[in-house]
Amino acid sequence: MSGGTVAQLPEGLLDGGAWFRVEAAANASAARRAAERLAEQLGLPGNRIADLSIVTAEAASNLVKHADQGILLVRTVRTELQAGVEIIAMDQGPGMADLERAIGDGHSTAGTLGIGLGSIVRQASWSDLHSVPGKGTMLVAQVWPADPPPPVWAAGLTRPLAGESISGDAYAVREADGRYQVLMCDGLGHGGLAAAASHEAVRAFFDAPPVPPAAVVEALHRKLNHTRGAALAVAELDPKAGLVRYAGLGNISGTVISPGSRRGMISLPGIAGHQRRQIREYDYPIGPDAFVLMHSDGVVDRWNLADYPGLQFRSNTVIAATVLRDAGTRRDDAGVVVARLP
Structure with missing residues (x-):
């Protein structure tokens, strides 16, 4: 397995984005302005910036009107050919039982015109939505300068602990000789030094030859x-073999999740960069309906x-964001990445 090629995704994956707690109109306006500034920096054309402004304003407005603990993330999404802006709006509000009816113009649960979700779907280049009554709603929308890229085989997000502006967690993905590798990393501690360790791990991951995990x-x-070191793990999805190969050091959790089943993968004790007794690789079967979820x-x-x-x-992004929303703690950096067989 030496030699060969590695297709890398841009290091934009290190961009954790900007998080906004959206509880009032002023917070909604701040999120919209941040999205517009990011789009301008990325060089999106004016008509797409206008579309993004509508998407962000409507998503934030929905959080103000309907949500409990509404949070909105604005971040860059990239391919090798173009960059766009992604909005992730999450809440723990009442949720919706009938998404198709909610998206249709004219439906509202707050006495408004009910055009918000329909407008987001029309103006976004791509969007995805999931909602559960009593648990809340998750919305992901992307605006690209041109046609949106095809769905990605892996997606994730990271969030710093409360009071910090940078997360010590990071993830990265790459294709290596027809196999698909995912890194999840948690720099020791938090803040700048933890982020530096994780970012170094991402750079080393992209530089590594296409070898097993x-x-x-x-x-x-x-x-x-x-x-200062990090906990980290690498999963490799092999479509031809129907396997996930997995190796890790420290407290990174990796799970193969199928309808009706959930199997944890083994990470060994240690700190990458400082302490390790051994590094072992384990194989796990994965079917076409399953996905791999890794988190710090x-x-x-x-x-x-x-x-x-x-x-x-739903999309990998919606799954990862839902897990982060409902299982992430505010007392530590948190990161989740989800991958499927392409």
Whole structure:
């Protein structure tokens, strides 16, 4: 497996974006302005910036009107050819039982015109939505300068602990000789030094040859010896073999989730860059309806897929954001990444 090629995604994955707690109109306006500034920096044409402004304003307005603990994330999304802006709006409000009716213009649960969700769907280049009564709603919308790219095989997000502006967690994905590798990393502690360790792990991950996960983890361990260290794990999805190969050091949780089943993957004790007794790789079967979910210890395993009807059929971003919303703690950096067989 030496030699070969590695297709890398841009290091925009290190951009955790800007988080906004949206509880009043002023917060909604701040989120809209941030989205517009980001779009201008990325060089989106004026008509697409106008569309993004509508998407962000409507998403934030819905949080103000309907949500409990409404939060909105504005961040960059990238391919090798273009960059766009992604809006993730999440809440723990009443939720919706009939999404199709809610998206249709004229429906409202707050006595308004009810055009918000329909407008978001029309103006966005791509959008996805999931809602569960009593648990809340998750909305993801992207605005691209041209046609949107095809759905990605992996997606994730990170969030800093309360009071910090930068997260010590990071993730990255790459294609390596027809196999698909995912890194989840948690720099020790929090703040700038933790982020520096995770960012170094991401750079080393992209630089590593297309070798199996255990060899990648070994390479990252060597590269992190000048940092404070990190917990990290690498999963490799192999469509031809129908397997996930997994190797990790420290408190990174990896799980293969299928309808009706959930199987944890093994990470061994250690700190990449400083302490490791051994690095071992384990194989797990994965079927076409399954997905791999990896997260840092800022996310707890207290969620159950059965409590979220239809979630496994939504986009990887919606799944990752839902887990972060409901199982992430505010006392630590938190990161989640979800991957499927392409």
